[in-house]
Each structure stands twice: as C-alpha cells, then as structure tokens.
Amino acid sequence: MIDYRSDNTGRAAPEILDALVRANRDTALGYGADEWTADLQRRFSDLFETAVRVFPVATGTAANALALASLGPSWGIVYCSELAHINTAEANAAGFFGGGIKLAAIGGKHGKIDAALLAEGLAGIAPGQLHKGQPTAVSLTQATDLGAVYSIDEIGNVAETAKRRGLRLHMDGARFANAVARLGCTPADATWRSGVDIMSFGATKNGGALCDAIVVFSPELTDGLAVQLRRAGQVWSKMRFASAQLIAYIENGLWLEMARASNGIAARIAAGLRDIPAARLLAPIEANEIFLELPDGAMDGLERDGFQFYRRSRTLARFVCRFDTTEAEADALIAALRRNLGTVPRAAE
Amino acid sequence: MIDYRSDNTGRAAPEILDALVRANRDTALGYGADEWTADLQRRFSDLFETAVRVFPVATGTAANALALASLGPSWGIVYCSELAHINTAEANAAGFFGGGIKLAAIGGKHGKIDAALLAEGLAGIAPGQLHKGQPTAVSLTQATDLGAVYSIDEIGNVAETAKRRGLRLHMDGARFANAVARLGCTPADATWRSGVDIMSFGATKNGGALCDAIVVFSPELTDGLAVQLRRAGQVWSKMRFASAQLIAYIENGLWLEMARASNGIAARIAAGLRDIPAARLLAPIEANEIFLELPDGAMDGLERDGFQFYRRSRTLARFVCRFDTTEAEADALIAALRRNLGTVPRAAE
Amino acid sequence: MIDYRSDNTGRAAPEILDALVRANRDTALGYGADEWTADLQRRFSDLFETAVRVFPVATGTAANALALASLGPSWGIVYCSELAHINTAEANAAGFFGGGIKLAAIGGKHGKIDAALLAEGLAGIAPGQLHKGQPTAVSLTQATDLGAVYSIDEIGNVAETAKRRGLRLHMDGARFANAVARLGCTPADATWRSGVDIMSFGATKNGGALCDAIVVFSPELTDGLAVQLRRAGQVWSKMRFASAQLIAYIENGLWLEMARASNGIAARIAAGLRDIPAARLLAPIEANEIFLELPDGAMDGLERDGFQFYRRSRTLARFVCRFDTTEAEADALIAALRRNLGTVPRAAE
C-alpha cells in the first residue's frame, strides 16, 4: 500500500524524537519554567527576527482555537474561508474556546479569503450594531485547505482590510513550513511583517510528533493567553519534552528541509498530471496537497492498485505528500493515474 | 541541589521514551484510529478487568476537566475536597470545560471528602430546586492533595452517598499509581468496583512524559466525551506516540514499580521524622508526598543546605518523592531536618 | 409619518396591559410558583390540546437560544435557514447559551429549510464522526424571515428528515400567530402533531409587551430547561406579571385576531402590488411582512412621502404590518408606491 491519506499518518523526524529523548536528564521546573522552554523562546525569536512568545500545545486545533480566543471578546465574529479547517473540521473548537465566537465564512479562490469580499462582509456590520455581534479577527490558513499558498501581497491585502476595521489577524499555519518553502521568503515576511498578530505554528503534519505551537507576535496577547492555555489543559507539567521537539524541528533548517521534500513530491506529481486531462486540479499545487476531480470509478481503480487517499466526495480525491514520501511513490501514483484515466478525455472547463 | 519540588520536575522512565521511539515506523491513521491505540484499549481493559475506553490526553487538567464535563449538564454542581487540585490549581478548567459547572467544596480529613459531610451538602439542595443548580457529580482525588490515600471502604462510602442521589463519581488519579501501590489492591477494586464511573489516570507525575489518560468505566459516557476531546484539542493526530507511552507505562507493572519506589522513599523519610518532633506532619504519609509544618526559619536552613521544595506558606513545606529519588537523597533530607530542627521542641497539638 | 419599520415598534394590546395591572393584588410566591403561572400552564395546554409546559421569557432571543440549548449537547450542530433570525440577528446567542453549539445553514425557498437539502447536509456527517461535531437539532422559523409560511406538510417533511437521524425539532415562532392565522389550522397541528419538540412562542411582535414564551412539547426537556432559564436570568421573581400578559394574549382568541389583522393589511398591500411591476416581491406575502426589491431611488421617494421602513440593501426594502396598522395606512402605501414606481417598467425575471 502507498499512503497518500494525510501528512499526519506519517512518521516523525528522527531528529525530533532524539531531542525528546536527550531532554530526559536531571530535574527541571514544571509548566514551562525549564531551560528548554526558555531556549525555545530564543530560537523562535531568532527565526522570526523579532521577540516572540512561543507556547507549545498538543494539537493544531488547540493552537487555532486558543489563539482565536485570545484575540477578542466572546461575542466576536472571526472571518475565515468557507473551507478553513477551523470551520469544517475542528468540532467548533473556536466557538467553544471563544465562549460563543462565531465564524463567518468569506469567499475566495482556492481556499483563500478574498480581501474585497472580506471588506464587503465587514461593511455589512456597522460598529456598535448589536444584532450580529462584532467583528474581531480574521483567520487565514497558510497553506490553504486546498493546497494553495497566499502570496505575501495577498496576506498584506487581507491584513490591511482587517486592520482598517481594527481586527486582529491570525494565521493557521498547520502547513506553514510548506508555505514558507514555497514562497522562499523569511518567516518574518510571511507573518508579522505582513500584519499577522498570532499564529498556529504547525509541526505535526511536517514530521513532528506530539506538539504544535502558538507563536505570539503582538505581546499584549500573551498574559491572557497564558492563563487560557493553563485552563485548557494545554500546559504540560513536563514541558521540556515538548519544547525539545520544537527546538529540534527548526534547528538547522530541518522544518524547511522536510517541507521542501513534501512540496517537491507534490510538484513531481503535478508535473506528471499535465498529460492526464481527466484528472482536474481543484487548485494549483503549491504545497504538499493535491485535490483532484476524477471521473467516476477512477478512485476504485486507484485503491485496487494499492493507493490510499481520502475521498472527499464521489469524484473528489485528496492526496497528501509527507516529508518521507519517496519519488518512487510519486512516480507510481502518476503511472497509476495514467493507467486508470489515460483514455478519459478532459472535460471542458 | 536535591530536588523535592514536585513529581513533575523529574525524568520520564526510559521504557516509556523507548516505546515512543519504537512507534516511529510505517504510516498509521490519525486521531486514534491506529494499532497502538487499539492495543491500548485492550491493555487497559485487561488491567482493569473490564472493558474500558481509554483516551490519552496531554495533561491531568485536561483529563479532570473533560471527564467532569462528560458527567452532567453545564448547570451541574460537582462536589470535591476544598483542597482538590481541580478546585485550587487548574485555573477553573472544570468550570470552563463544563460550561459553567460549579465546584462545591466538602470538608474531610487529609484532603478527603467526608461522606457524611457530602450527604449533608446534598441534603441542602432539593431535587428540582433551581436557585443553586443541581448536583451532578463527585470528584475524589486519589491519592489526596495532602498525600493521604482513601481506603476502599472510604471510596465506597463516598460512592454510595453519591449514587443514592443519582450522582456520578469521578476519580482524579493524578497519583493513582501511588494509591494502588499503597493499598495493595487491584485497579478494579480501587475504581469501578467501588463505584467510580470515570477517572483521570495519571502517568506524568509517576515517570510519564507527555500524556495522561481518561479511563471510562461507564460506557454511555464515551460518545459525548469523544467529541468533547476532539473539540478540546486533546486528540493528537499522531496519537500512536501517546498511546505507545501509556502502553509502556503499564507494561510489566512498570507503573506500580515506580510508584512503590517513590512511596518507599517517602516512607523512609516518614520513619526518619519520628525523632524530629518539630516537623509536624499535616497528614499521614501514605503516598509520595510529605507536608510538613516547620518552625520559622527552618525552610531557610534547608534551602541553604541545598534542598529544593515548595513553600506552601511561611511554615508549611511540601516535599515530593519521585520514582528516581534515591535513598541517599532521603537520608540527606532526614539528616538536614535533624540538623535544622533537632533542638526545637515539638509544639503542643 | 407612517411606520412600517417593524412589528416591534408598535403598541401593546390594551387587553394585555389591563391583565398585567389586574395581577397587581395580594402577595404571591416568586419565580413562577404563583396562581397566574399555574393558570398559564392550563390555558396553553388547552390551546395546544396536550399537556405543555410554558416558560415566560423576556425576549424571543432568550426563547430561541435557551430552547436550542435544551435540545442537545454543547458540541451539537443546529440546522437552520441561512436567513434565520438565530443565524443573522441574535448576536450568536444560540452559540453562547449552547456552550459552543454551531449553527449550520440549509438552503431553501423564501427563508424555509428545504427537507432534501437538510437530508444532504446530514448525510455529510457520519454518526460518531468527531471532526465536525454532531447534528442535534433543526430550527425552523414560522413564519419565515421573508414572510412566507411553512405548510403543515412542509413542517412534516423537515421533521421527518430530522427525526430519521434522531434530531430534535425547534420552531422559532416569533410570528407563530401570523402563521397559524394564515394556515387556518390548530396550534397543535402546526407544532407537536407535526413533530415540533419545543417552540419559541412569540407575543411581542403581535401586540405583546414585555414577554414571549418557550412552550415545551417533549416533557423530558423541562427539568434541564428550568435550571437553564434560572441561570440565564430569565425567571422573573414577580412572574405573575409576565404570566398574566401571556394569558391575556391568548384569551378569547386575541392573539389570532391581532395576527389576522396584520396579515390582512399585508394582503391588502399585496393586492395593490399586482399593478406595480417595478416592486418585485422576494417571497409570497403569507404573513405580515413584505420584502420588496425596488428600483434605485424609489426608497428615497417613499421616505420623502413620510413612510418609515427598513432598507435591507440599496434596493431591498422591508415593510412590516402591525396588528394596529390601518387600512388607510395600507392604501397610502400602495398609492405612494404607485406614485413613485408607476412609470418604471418591471424588470424581466
């Protein structure tokens, strides 16, 4: 079987587990008052070229929901893409941790928020108007839930629209590494220099094991968030074992190296798809995910050929490349797609 | 420095980290649909001699708050000891995850709930009475927050009082291993056979690393809890790395071996205290914690001598033994206490 | 000025205020343990031809949010029309009181839920699937937010679809009187006989003053709801003054008489619109609301002519008839529409 189901079905990078094991020495104060967690702050501040606060958390859902909860009051409205993971796949954690926060979907291409549509949505709620709640934040997903990547300009446009109204900006960076690898920019340019106040910094999907992180760029958010995390059961007493993982994740560029690997496999598959018109891409392949509209029956064929992937609908398949997906596995998928779809003419678009 | 600050300042058992590292092979479905998590269910069901459902979670706070949230409606009252960790040290996570659950403190000796006082508290709220909310659960902490251990009979008495009123019973087992090691009973006798519906099964304080667990004995609680955990960001996508830790924790009796070790060190210190009347015990030493009322200035002396511990007040010190605290460290503490307190006559009680 | 802004800008029926004043005698136990509230239970049970429990509440928002909160767990999904008041105009009270309940919008004509689209939405979430939360209820608005009225069959279809999946059915009856007046059916047929478990029984918009009500048809919902209402600050200590209003509201058919009056005025306007093609109806006029697409500038003209109404967009106007809107006021509106729109040819549809 060749597994394209998700980037969370994969292994962790050995370097990350090694670091975890190496942290198992001596005693250390609990709840983050240890030397690894202090070091983590310095490492991420270096990485982002500014003083940031990093909070390791168990999952991306915790990172997203608690970051959003820190951004505004419980009667707030948070704008996101219709397809955003926070809106479709986190059991309304944002609404729960936010004490009643409402997510409002904004349209756009390829899982992105369109800045003009956001402006329109905001115009529909006058400041002080009571009946809908009040806009407080925007959350954009980088890379998007369709595998596309916001350009720096696109982030800036959304940020500017948000800031004009006094809204905060959150980035769900579950696949931030893939986005940065794609953009070839600095982490700083992709975040706070473009207006991001707080981010969910994903590691799990890109070779991590048991933690992601919240990275805070706007320091006034820190104190409240710290208590919310404690209350949420997201502050490990033996925090060093989480911090050590995150240090290893970014050390020597490991995170970007892994992201470039999975992006590269996806690009290799993308190149192979050019000759297969019956497999229609839902969005440009800019990170490590591939969403394909396939003819009826094609998915059955692929499964018979030994491929694992997610069926999003009767005709929509998702393939995800991991940091350790091999070129041979990519070529096998292309070959199988050719075998199964070769004679099907491409539908007019 | 000799560290008696907490059992969460310590290392993890190497067996647990080894198991985590060994789980880093192949691909595996996310969110608990993996073979390790399936195996975990079997192992714990064997351990508890009944079919249980085990949910790994990141922290004991998450275990407690989500277990309590699964037990009843948001307008519920949960009875616990005044000293219970859920009441004093978890930032009101129970109130938050429970959507407004109220904790009501019940008195008792040594951090226990007194069943008679519980009955009295319950009698003060008539069924259907609206103004206070409605009693829904009791949470008892085993071992208690003063280092004492409920006997099986004591658990049964609380359980019977609770059940007469239709209340559920939760056990905060952050130090369950220490309690079972002390009681010499089966895990089953200490929990569901005594009326416990759901428990927080602690591992972190007893040589664990990054996870504890919720163990469900009353199966009707499972489905709702599963969604609550997902929404709480407590379901790791790479769950295998958590489940592998918990399997190793109980494999070959490791958990009890570690608990016996830390209990044994505490008992060794207890024996040494008999000749030091100026150090007054707040509760019998039945697990791995020691709460000592000390004369003014004594704590300064101990710190100068290189001991680390928590000052609970000007005169109350807490010493916690870890699974890897050595007999030499115990003897050193006794010697230091003798040095510092030897000439101070014991206060009349 | 002639006021078509809302049915909540109007007066209360004198009968209702008279009853309130008449209740100002003797002493009476608080929080609903009074004779008026007991009588209210009997009167509504007679009206609905079954034993119901009636809870007076201050507002329709409270009625909706608390009714929904009583229907299922905090991780529930409640399906409603995209245009439902609970989704667009109650500051996410449902999400708040429900502890994180998520509203999911279902399409349909004229503000209704289409049963087939509901079935499709439900099919997208497998039972036990964790990532989205779990469907728990459907809320339909009768009359709808576009002034249309569900037929008994349409309610039954939605109910059947909901019940097949084990979902509860809530009816937002802010304009229930208008709907019943239109349908000419019994209140029982329009509610529990069609599968409704609980309803928000509106009075304010139809000549009430300071209260609406929750009516419970499924008695197992009552006990929990009672505590939730108390906690929500919706249980007046001098409840008799609320209950007396609601008794007067339904006594001698006053509620239906008033609804027939406002419906009648709307129908009179509808008849007048037939000759004014430039005023395009968004939905059939089946209750007391009229939504008109008007040519640019037409609203300015109407305002200059002394009419008050809501501008929903640059070209969409809402006119609402109250129980005391007069035929002369209706005729004046028709005349003004003719004056302002007479020469504008109707757009092709």
Added chain:
Amino acid sequence: MIDYRSDNTGRAAPEILDALVRANRDTALGYGADEWTADLQRRFSDLFETAVRVFPVATGTAANALALASLGPSWGIVYCSELAHINTAEANAAGFFGGGIKLAAIGGKHGKIDAALLAEGLAGIAPGQLHKGQPTAVSLTQATDLGAVYSIDEIGNVAETAKRRGLRLHMDGARFANAVARLGCTPADATWRSGVDIMSFGATKNGGALCDAIVVFSPELTDGLAVQLRRAGQVWSKMRFASAQLIAYIENGLWLEMARASNGIAARIAAGLRDIPAARLLAPIEANEIFLELPDGAMDGLERDGFQFYRRSRTLARFVCRFDTTEAEADALIAALRRNLGTVPRAAE
C-alpha cells in the same frame, strides 16, 4: 395569612404600572432606541450626578451575571461574600455568563466582605500566576444578604483594596434603595464616588414589577456589555415598557419612599425584639430583612398563627418587609413572637 416570605412576593407600586400603561402610545424604535430609554439615561445621570449608562434587564440575576461578565476575562476570579446571592442562589449565572469565571468567597461580618480578608486572599495569588486564574473583580452586596448595610467607609475600604490590585468593583444593589435610605447619603456617594464601576440596580424587590437595571459608571465597559446583553436575550424589542417602569421608580423619590417604608417596618419589628431574648438576631436590622435564630418549635407556632416566612434551617427564620407591609402586620408579628417565645430564656452568646 401575613406574608413575610420575601420582598418579591409583593405588589408593584401603582405609579410604576401606570407609567408602563402610559407608554403604550404611538410607535417607537425597538431595542432601546426610543424616547423613554433616552429619557431614562438622563434621569439616572441626574440621580447619580454623573453621566451613567442604564441598561434595563429582566432580573437581578441577569444584572449581576452580565455586569460581572463585563468586568474581566473568562479566566477571572470574582471575590464576594460567602453569603452573596451570586454565590448561593443564582444557579452559577456568574460562572456561566462569565464563560468560566470563578467566584471566591471572602469572609466578613453580617454578609459583608472584610477588606483585610480580601487583601489576604489577593495576596495568595501572584500576578501572572497561572494555576488559579487571575483576580479581576470584587462584588459587594448592598444591603447584604443578612440585611446589614455597608457604611460608605466600608465600601471605600473594599474598593481601595480592590483597586490597589487593579480589580474592578461591582455592587449587587438588589436592595440598594434600602441601603441608601438607611445611609441617608446620595446614590453617588454610595457608588461611584466610593469606587464602584458598575452596579445591579434593583427595583423588583422594592415595588418594581418586571425589570431591574445595570448602571455603568465606568464608560469603557459599555460597548462590550451592550452586545453581551443583546446576546443574553436581555434587550427587549419594546424596551419603552421597561424604561418607563424604571423612570417611574425613581421619579419624585418613589424608590426611596418605598425603601423607607419597608426599612421602617423592619425597624419597628427590631424595636419590638428587644424584649424577646429568645429571638436572636443574626445581623443588625439595617434594611428590610430580619434573620432570627429561634428556639426549636417556635417556627411551627408562628406558622400556626398565620405567618409566612422562610425557614433557612431548623432554627433560622427570615422575615422580609415589603414597601406595603403595614404597621399592624409588624405589630402582629411582634405579638406572635412574644406569645411563642416569651417564656423561653435567651441563650448565652
């Protein structure tokens, strides 16, 4: 029967219902955008000698819980008396509306918060300490739940202690009129001039009918509170009928006249108690409530004699005087107490 059960069992002042009925004219914008509500702002600002914002709400529970929810984050700790209504009788509305706020009880005499004990409680939680949550507000009940009244100095002491730590101050003024009548001070001196940021302004217990109010002295609290009230279903669409009641309540000093009446009856009873040593007062009678420790069996006798009152325990009875309790009713109670207790010698204290 003579009713001493509560001040909420009583009638409303006719002036208040008259005003409600007089407001039933013309049309008026909904949700508080009417002339009565505008007038209400002016009247209360005059009364309090500063610009205040008044929000009518349905109940004192709503006033308390929403005022507290406006004062700080959901992880806050609110200090109150052990006996405070918010802590004992509102179904944890504060915890619910506050999204997990925790109430922490502070001791003191006669239902008051002792400023020194408050300072001690605050000293136990270091700023930034995560495990308990963070102190955010103090709520004092004026008059207290034992019928005592804080002096201006006592309020100031609590306020100063709170402000030193940056905490906000809430006053639960369910019986504020009784307290002001007792103190003979201005409403301003009893509130914002003594450090109160926001108050629950009770009317119901003192001759009101269907509304109380939140009065905001610190204007930065207003905007958030306005949305919270809307979301809480506490903003009547026909707000004029509530605002008119509150205007009438304070017009021409009606509120203080009624409070002086009920206080006067309580004082008359207090005078009568001097000769009845077997009836032991739990607190000085400074408002309209009387808490009496009575010998076993005495309450049965009083009930046989036709008196209604609340049994707080086997030996503790509460008698509440209403604005329309008569001197004859007071004298009858004194006579009955003499009859029932006359020969019982007073217990040593």
